[in-house]
Structure formats: C-alpha cells, structure tokens
Amino acid sequence: MEHIFQHSWQVPFGEVSLKLDPLSLIFLLAVSILVVSAGLYGVGYMRLYRGARPVGMHIFFYLLLALALVVVITANNVILFLGAWEVMTVATYFLIVFNDEKAATRKAGFLYLIATHCGVFCLFLMFFLMSHISGSMNFDAIARTSFSPVVAGTIFCLALLGFGIKAGLLPFHIWLPHAHPAAPSHISALLSGVAIKTGIYGICRILWIMGALPDWCAYVLLIMGVVSGVMGVLYALGQHELKKLLAYHSIENIGIIVLGLGVGSLGRGHQMPFLTVIGFGGALLHVFNHSLFKGLLFLGAGAVIQKTRTGEMDRMGGLSKVMPLVSVLFLVGALAICGLPLFNGFISEFIIFFGLFQGLIHLPLPGAAACALGILALALMGALALACFTKVYGTVFLGRSRRAGEPVMPGDPSRWMTIPMLILAGSCVWIGLAPETMGRIAFSGGEYIAHLDSSRFNLDQVMAPLSGVIGGAFVFLALGSLLIFLRRFLLRRLSVPVNETWACGFSQVTPRFQYSSASFAYSIVNFVKALLLSRRHGGQLDTIFPGKAHVSSSVHDAAEESMFRPLLSRLGGVSKILDDNQVRHTQWYLMYIFLFLIFLLAWKMR
C-alpha cells in the first residue's frame, strides 16, 4: 500500500522522496477536499476586495500553501519535510495578514510566525537527534532504527512540543484564537481544517517512526488530549466573537484527536492490536471529519460576517430568515461538531468511545483509570459543545435581529460560496449515514501507524455496532417523517394561526429582550470561573432607584495571561539588561571574535 516517488536533489542530505501510504492518504484526502472547497468559496468571498487589495498575491500564497501541504504530508525525507514545513508556515502567514491595515491582524500574524518558529526549533532538534542516531535523513531508514527509551522519550517530548504548537494543543495554543479570526474566512477554514492537522500528522508520523515508545508517552498523550479538549470547549463557550469561538473549538477537537492517539498508544503499549487500531483509526477519522465540519462552519461564519459586517454574536440574530440556505448548512455543521447521530462527528466519537471502553474493560489498573478519565472528559466535551453550539445557532440564526441601525439585505451569498458549503455538508451527512468507506480508510491508516496487519484482529467488532448505529439513524428518520405527516394530518382541517410570541404578559417586547450569548453561557462559565479568568464589569445596582446600568463580561485565556505574558515580559526584561550592557564599538566586537577563535583553538589543541 505504499507508493514512493524518488528523485535526486542538489541539496546536502536532501532527496526528493515522496511517499503515499495509508497514513498520508487520509490527510491528503482532507487537504484535497478542503483546498478545493475553500478555494471556490474564496473566489466569491474575495470579490469584495478586488481592486482594493492585492488579491493576486493572496491567490499565489494560497496555491503555494496547497502545494506545501501536499509535500509536508507526503515527504519521506527530513530536509524536504522541514523545507515544505517552512514554506507552509510562511505562506500561511501572508494569507493571515491579508487585511493588514488592521493592527490586530498584523499582531496576530506576527504571533503566529513567532509561535510556529518556536515549534520549528523543537522540530530541528528532534530531527537532528533522529538523523544523528540513525545516520539517515530518510523516514523509512529512520523507522528501521531502534532508539533507546531515553532517546525515544526525548524525541517524543520534542515532537509533542514542536507539533503541538502547530496543532494548537493546550497550553501552546495561544496563537490560534488570534490568527483564525484575523484571517479571511476561507483561510480560517483551511487553517483550522488542515493546516493545524499537519501538527497531528507530525505526531502520527513520529508514532509510526518510533514504533514502541515508553509507556508514559501514552498517558501524556491521553492527558494532553483531555486537557485540550475540555479547556478548549470551555473557552469557546465564553467567547462572544463567532470566529474566535470556532477557533477554540478547533483546540477541543484537536484534544479529541490526541485522546484517540493516546488510546491507540495505550493499546500498543499493552500489545492489544484491536485497541491500537481503534484508537489510531478513530483519531484519523476524526481528523477527516473535523476538516469537513469545521471547514463548513468557518465558511458559514464567513458568509454571516460578510452579511452583517460584524463578528459579534450579540449583534446578530434572526439570520435564518435572511440566509435560509446558509442557516441550514451551518446547522449541519453545528450538529456534526456536537457529535450528534446522523452526522459524521458521531461516528468518530463513537469509535473513540468504543476504544476507551475497550481499554477500560481490558487494561490493567493505570490504563483503565486513564480510560475512565478519557470517557468522562469526552462525555463532558460532548455536553459542553452542545451548549456552545446551541448558543451560536440560537443567537446568530434564530430569534430576532439584535442589530442597531438598518436591517441587512436578505439573500443567500453567491453560488461560489454556497456550493462549497453544500459539498462539505453533503460529505458530513454521507459519512454520518454510510461510514463504511471512510471508516475502512481510517482504520487502514491506524494499522499502518501501528505496523499491524488486519489479519491479527477482527474489525467487524467495531463495524457491526456501527451498522447498528446507522440502523438506529434510519429508524429515527423514518419516525421523524411519520410524525411530520401525522401532524399535518391532524392539523389538516384546523386553522393554524400565526401570532406574536407569548411573552408571559409583557407587551411591546423588543429584540433586546432576547437572551444574549453571554447570558446563555453565564451559568456554565460562572461555574468554572476559577479556570477561565472570566471577568465582569458593572451590572451592580448601587442606588435605591435603578437608573441606567451597563454590564460587560469577557473570558480571558489563562495560558496567555498568566503563563506566556509574564514569561515573555520576564524574557524581555532579561534581553533589555543584555541590551543595556552592549558596548557599541566595532573594535570590541572584533575582540570578541578574536577571543572566541582563541578559545576554539585552545579547545581543539587540548
């Protein structure tokens, strides 16, 4: 199942060696479907900027990014991989800062560039270590080398750091919620759908290369997944800005994927091939599924933002009457991301749940306890994601418009923008109702990571329950249509009046009476305020007779505010001291160089 393309390259240690294997296949599928649909969408979306902004440059970097993504996923050589990785990073930077007249966008782009380069630094170290020990730059050759546990552990940690920054694992995610809202929407879709998945791809590739890792690595993966997942969705719940909320949800889904990888590694550590393949396969299927529904949601958000000219959810409302098609497609994405049956999110979460329960039942104590933690976290993530997406769908598309000023023009966006969304929504439903094809592809990817072949276990153990799920879904659809017809039948002779909403006796209800996204999320955010740095200003009545009051609330990122900001400002302080001690005379530097040369000479002569 491997196809290798080889060509010589005039770069030291470099060779153009591309390999298509089951692991790259699933990532490549995600890249292809998303690059095409986001690109088509971009044609419609960028119309607004034609003539005003450098659209040509944008298209150039878009295509460069697409190429770099494909090379990153298929590269079979360290130098080629790192080269493509850099091209991908830089191309993404230029795509993010498209609207660079805004200071926030420039800042977000810069943060992205710094964060990813910190990651690349770890990757250089990691690949250097690997190539140094194995004596080759070729992935296949490195995979044949066996590493001592200490080295393997070091490589794993460097990979987790380097690739984790790209993937947005907590607490290295801080660039992500800034970069996604700053970029144009089809770029956010591509970023969230596939660009951050290259981090996951990297982790998978390392799992494949390293073979057996020390036992603790599986626990680290599982716990990182749990933390990212739960915290990601909690932060998402506290957001007021649509694209920022979706960005935090990417962190949650990366958490689910890493959780799946953790289950797979646990299985591999305990020589349980079935568990291994379920864990890795579930994670890979979730990679693909998340590309579909998150791409869809970002494209929908782009349509909403272009229509309302704001990203603030509490300024929206009633958009399903304005954009009926977009609202239905967004609902598909929302249901899929909550992992609800009939849609693809449920299938991959089902498989990961299945793996976790298998681990719980069959593994000895520490493994079983870790699986129990994973199950609880995944259940909590599901419930919180539901709260989060009912909030989004309810405040953006349902109810009445909260907008001050003139109403928006009704009408769905152009076909350039709706057809890509239709493709993605259709794929979500397709995998949700017929998971066989993609499931097999994902499981063969899982087998490939674990170096297993499918003769050693029976995949029908998980495929048969999946067909039970599909059966249930079809019964549900049949029941639903039956009930719709029953209602129509019962109402056939009666008049069905349309009236105002019953407002408990209030008259003259204005749209401002509606619950806002912040008030909907308040009960949960308030419950976990210790974790979230949630802040509230105003809202207290301090006089006997209430006058005008104002309340604002916001949720701040704890990793950013309490970890990186103090750390970086300390670092800035240290550099300032060093800077002050600089003597700005060329002669001094010449002397430094001379002294260093003498030191080297002495060291060599020793």
Next chain:
Amino acid sequence: MVSDVYLFIFNISISVENEMMMLILIILHWLIALLLSPFLLGVISKVKAFFAGRVGPSLFQPYYDLSKLFQKSAVYSQTTTWVFRAAPVVALASALLLVLVIPLGGLDAPLKFQGDIFLVAYILALARFFMIAASFDTGFSMEAMGASREAFFACLSELVLFMNFITLALLTRSISLSQMIGADSPLSWSHLGPTLLLVVASLFVVLLAENCRIPIDDPDTHLELTMIHEVMILDHSGVDLAYMTYAAALKFLIFATVLVPILSGWTGVFIKDMSIYITGLLGLAIVVGIVESSMARLRLNRVRNLLLIAFVLAFFGFIVTMWRG
C-alpha cells in the same frame, strides 16, 4: 422485502421467521411504551395528591390531556422558523427510538449492539439540541433562560450517566445497555450490593434531573422565572405540545426502565418478568411521587450541588469496583 431492508440497514441478514418476530417485537415495544408511559405520570400526581390530602385527578388524566392536545390546533409565533416546528418531532422521534434500545420486561431490546449506550446518550443530546434551539427561536428571554439551565444541568447529568456506565461496564464487561443493566443476565446483589446501591442512587438523581422532577425542577410551577423544562416549551401548543408531553412521558419510562432490571433482574419467564417490570415501574413512580411530596424544589444554584453529589456517589461506585478488581 423487509429482510432486504434489514440487510441494507443493519447489515444483518435474518430469516423470514426472525424478521416477523423482530417486527412484532418493535411494534410491541412501541405499543407498551406508548400505552404505559402516561399512566406513570398519572400515578405520580395521584401520590402527590394523596400526600397533600386531596383526591387528585384521575389516574388516566394524562391520557385525557394528551388526547385533548392532539385534537387542538397549534399557534405559531411569527418569529419562529422551521427549527421551532422540528423540535417536537425530533423529541418524540428520539424518545421512540430510545424505546427500541431498552429491554421492556421480558421483551428483549430490538436494537442492541455493543456500544448502544453512546447512541442512547447522544440521541438524548440530539433532542436536547433541538429543544434549546427552539427556545431561542421564540425570540424571548424566558425560554432561553430555561434552555441555559437545561444546557448546564445536562453537562453534569451526562457526567453522572457516563460515570455509571463506566462502573456497569466494568462489572459486566460489556457496553451494551441490556447487558449492563442486568436484563440479559442478572447482576448479583449479594456480591455487588454496595456498588449497585451507589449506582442506583446516582441514576435515580439523573432520572429526577432529566425528567424535570422536584427537587431539580417543578413540572407544576407557575412562575416562569424559576422553571427549566416547562419554560422551554412555553410557546408550543396543540399537536406540538402533545408531542413534547408524550416525549417527556416516554423519557420518564425509559429512565425508569433502566433502573428496574438493576434492582431485580429477570427470571426468564415472560409473564413473571413482565409483572416484575410493571410493578417496578409503578414502584418507581410512587417513590418519585413521595420524593416530590416530601421535598421542596431546590434553589437553582443548589441544583448543581445535588448533581455533583450524584457524581460523587457514582465515583465511589467506580472506586469500589476498581478496588475489587
């Protein structure tokens, strides 16, 4: 023909005989659930009336209410969209689907497979998604206020539910609901007494929470500000309200049905099992009625504590199971 459909949907080929049996089983499940579930609500209100020293409405009052609602027309708000009309359909369809996953008395669950517990949890979530969306759709704060509470409490009760699933999966080494609750082979109380007691206690709290009973929510309250579930369906009327009410009744039946086999286990004799089952259901309805009559509704910011207590109980059950190996 039906066997072809079965092959297509369930990927299982079954003989004509089995196929007829399966169809009959499915229809029996729906019949029993639809006929029995409103009666349980009648029992609860009768018990409450008894404790309040009233005669109370007839045991069959929920049936009269439902038939009245089914004959009435619906009023729709001009703010609402199709989501509002979809919610009752989704709620009732998902409740009817769940009826197929649970064993009713001696009747096996028609839809059972390893991992059906995830289907149960997420079908419940699907119904909840549409209920919450519908309450946003009305464009008024009261409905969304209830929805906000529902979303929050659901997070906690989902945690409790899965904690219990974990314990039961460890006990029975299975992740199919019928086996986990001891409907296929009874759980032994003499061996597992303490664990099962903890599981039953925390699942009972989940039953109260998910079915909006006192002390979490008061189905009979008349103050919209303090309601959870009732306020969410404030704008539904006629047939839609009937769907919602029926779905709520079925949901109570489903949660009670999960508890009964854990408590007693089946004997394998159909008539005996059915009578144990129905007695168990009535018993649970009476217990719920007693709880409702003897307690006041908790203040809203205390509800989470009750659910957390249920979680702690379930967690102890897990610890005991783990410790015993």
